[in-house]
Amino acid sequence: MKKILYVIAACFMLQTGAFAQTNFEELALDKALEKAKTEKKLVFVDMYTSWCMPCKYMANMIFPKVEMGEYLNPRFVCLKINAEEGEGVDIAKRYEIAAFPTFLILNTGGEVQHRIVGGSETAADFIKRVAEGLDEDTAIGVLAKKYGAGDRESMFLAKYAKALLAVDDQKVFEVADLLLENLSDAQRVDTAYWFVYEHPALTPVGSPNMEYLLANAVRFQKSVGEERVNEKIATAFDVKLTNMITGRDKQSGVEAIDAIEKEMEGYKFPSKPRLKMFAEIARAQRSGDIEKLLTTCEKNLPRIEHEHLLAAFFPLALTIKGKGDAGQQERMLALAKKLLAETTNDKFKFALGNFIPYALEKK
Template identity: 25%
Template sequence: MQFYKELQLSPNSLSMKISIKHIFIIFLLFFVSFAKAQKTTINFIENDYKLALEQSKTSKKPIFVMVYATWCPHCNKMKATVLKDPAVIDFFNANYINVMMDGESPTGKDFMKKFRVTSFPTFLYLNEKETHLYSTGGEFTSEEFISESKKALNPNTQLPYLESQFNDDIRNSESCLLYLNALRKSIDRDKTDEIVAKYLSTQPKDQLFTAINWKIIAFGVNKLNTKEFDFILDHQSDFAKVASPKRVEAKIVSVVNQSLKHNMESLDSIGYSKNRILAKNSNLTKVDSLVFKLDLQMYEACKCWDKYKQTTLESVQKWAWSDYKTINEITKIYIQYINDKEALQSAITWAKRSVELNDSAESNLSLARLYNKTKDKKTAITYARKTKNIITAMGWDTKEIDQFYLDLGIK
């Protein structure tokens, strides 16, 4: 009985023990919540690749670098969606030392130069020795992004392994295709033409035109000034039998577009002129139409208005006669930069065609402005009134047309 009494707790003692228990539970819940909160973002190191490299050497984890630009919509979308997905956060925090690199910062520019990064966003995977394991770019879903990032962790899908497999047996189409598939998404995609050249040099002439060889060419040929591109042009009908005429044509157009746009972006007029000649050798209507549009973009970028005028006068009716959007773009350039009277009369003809194709406010306003530029104020007023009627009916902002009314003296 005495023993039992000693075991009994006083009300105060019991209350104190219950309070301690409650405090412990509250503390535990807080700790768990805090721990979870710590995992709501990827542990990014901002713009400090050297620190990431040190941590990689210590932890033996590979490095993941996202190279972005603040103005890049694809970068911002990935940041706002995929990189905030809990599954993505857990995956990257568990497997990588993560770096967020602003490609326009001084550090970022140095990093891009070192690893030959040329586009945003680029996702680069390196080991502690700075070996390029894998890379890709663009937008992904969470599932796709994790899947791509797992390839950098798997020795059998890393670029060094795929390269060694290809070099061990250059004749092997499967190893070539696997290597090309990884390369063409990577920062080393400019190497694909060289890989295709090596592979094709090992193939018997009577076995060149196969479905697998076309796939290799489709994956790997990306430059105009190569023997491999000439080979496609010379054997379009042969490859069409194992692929299809549309696929062969689409590949040729893609190579032309990619090569000429690269020259345009760097304002390389000499390179553009050389590649343009090669492109025209394809004798494909779609290529000629594409080259016409790219010519105009190149001349606009270089402010070569005489060449712009000459090209449009020669080719609008051939390559843009059913394309009101292109016609409207051309007439806007004429309104702003071309003063030749005869050329402006041609532009009026094009603008009328645009109105026929699409009787829109934009088409009518361009026509009104062209008439005004050629001193035909009466006709300019007619089309200006028509433009305002369309804009008013649609409930759009009338600021631009109201200003043009003032310029024309319309009350």
């Protein structure tokens, strides 16, 4: 009798798990749209590829969760579509899918109500992102229709720009520029529009937005707080110097480093000592002198918090490995091993532990 009860309980648990997880149906998109119309639902589409690791993470770790199924199943007809197979190829073209995973929320007419680009580490975060697609203040498709119909009210443009930033849509530059054009000088420093100046892509070092921010820093500090403004400026300098070190920015010369160092002096922020070291490293790198670069790295890299070396260290090491002589290469290897022995940052330890044997020890 106990065995029978155990089997029944086990079957019940399996059934519950099967129904609790996200119910992806094997339907063509047109059939899913028809079913959604009948059931008064929307269509949720997971656009993936076989080689996409974040796609696999979502499939294996997020969508099987009970809370995910409980949220999605009552609201959507859910589909998984491989963007490189069958009708997925045409669907990816139709909806201009450029990154994976991309998740679409479609109305029953097949129009995009919302899109989500990239996965989430937790079910709770992903549910929050899906919920934004059901809110007309954040659903990208709803906002796009209003914009297309000519809505240019400032608060609406702010909502649309924020939604575009959330899905990494390049149209945000157009909308943000139009928003700032609509604002008076007094409005531009209002907290409601600070997100434009705070975002690194919309306000990079050297841009008109950054020039305005620097020229009006005191006004912004009164509006949104000194710490937030200084941290934004510090982050912008950080990105600029890191891009120079990593090679993403190959155009800027020593004069750009000089300008950053001069500008930094007027602000207080905790990362200033590190940014000064980054500036020294970038200047040595721009000199083309490998010995100077290596000496600068030996002096500064052990003093920089290791989470900030994740981007900068590896291109520096490869430059010295590729252009240095045998003695300089050995010193770079010794520096890498020193950092590996000392680091407590798991990401840097993992990356450096794999980098050393394949890039620095390999002849």
